Amino acid sequence: MFKGLGDMGKMMKAAQDMQEKVGQLQDDMAAITVVGEAGAGLVKATSTAKGELVGLDIDPSIFSGDDKEVVEDLILAAIKDAQAKAKEREQEEMGKLGESLGLPAGMKLPF
Numbered sequence: 001m002f003k004g005l006g007d008m009g010k011m012m013k014a015a016q017d018m019q020e021k022v023g024q025l026q027d028d029m030a031a032i033t034v035v036g037e038a039g040a041g042l043v044k045a046t047s048t049a050k051g052e053l054v055g056l057d058i059d060p061s062i063f064s065g066d067d068k069e070v071v072e073d074l075i076l077a078a079i080k081d082a083q084a085k086a087k088e089r090e091q092e093e094m095g096k097l098g099e100s101l102g103l104p105a106g107m108k109l110p111f
Contacts, residue, residue, distance in 0.1 A: 018101055025097050026050070034089055036082025043074040047082035049089040 032049035042062050046055035056078070062071050098104075 029090055034085040036078045036085055038077035039074040043078040045078040045082040047086045049086050051083055051086045
């Protein structure tokens with residue numbers, strides 16, 4: 001009569017396990033870094049896979065002259081590149097987690 005309750009318990013346990021794994025992966029994203037570049041590497045922006053900017057490296061050679069706007073553009077381009085790489089890395093890691101949980105390829109986590 002209550003046979004379905006065991007299956008429901010398994011589903012709840014699986015959902016809880018998945019929630020814990022997603023939470024752990026999100027914590028791990030803070031430790032994974034990516035580097036975005038602009039100006040052939042003259043400006044580099046480092047970001048966590050969560051998209052938090054954690055570093056900026058600017059080659060001093062770009063400060064010669066009155067190229068303030070060029071420098072600003074390079075900085076923005078490097079930051080945007082780092083953010084795009086962070087988003088890509090996050091999706092890649094979430095995809096790996098989904099596959100390990102037996103979810104269909106392309107299913108986005110968290111739901």
